[in-house]
Amino acid sequence: MSDQCPSYNWIDPEQHQFFLAHVQRNLQQMADYSGRGHTASIGNRLVLLFKSVFRTQHRYEAGEVDEIMWRRRMQRLKRSIKRFTQAHL
Template structure:
């Protein structure tokens, strides 16, 4: 009995690389359940893949991407300045809320889904001994970061100040809020003009110092 060898381009299994990638996109990007993926493939292509095979395909793609995913994470953690954020991630009607964590540097973005939004989760994303300047919202999960290396996201701070300015009781609270909102708008306007090349670094520094002085007077 003789047995011929498969061509090199023959897929390893019932799904080729394009279909594996498609299944991964349906799951990871569009959050479709395995059963919905099964139904969609049947409606689109007339295929009849089992639930187990589709689940296995997801695992194969995950294994293929793991080294690149980990390398990207390590690369960003070495940056001198990083941004971190987290948001809810509901999947397939599950009762337990998941969280998508995002870590970004100037040249790359890393995302990971976790079951928690606590300090341990933040440390696993940033690295417990990170030396980077970390920009985040005011979530308590980041309170372990040394203050001199922790920058609150100014957009979030401005939103909080706007709430002060809109305070229904008016009075001193609203007055302080309005003043601080104007200062923050000056900061953003100056930064945007610098990034657009309308002012040089010397002028940018002078204006930022002036805004800072107005804030403490």
């Protein structure tokens, strides 16, 4: 796992993961884009989806949802993110 530092570019993309918080930070930069056009709207939607991922994880860690519910929600969020990115990027 890495923080997107270019020095990790030698690692095969199939074997490389990014910290999700850093991905969310980049999406927030898209959402804050001064043009407020298509780029910002894509960023806003993805930020909301990623916040839901973090909120779901935190609720699971706090014992507010059980593992079955956690898995269902994460799978649903994964599908939503995948569908959205395939349709808009």
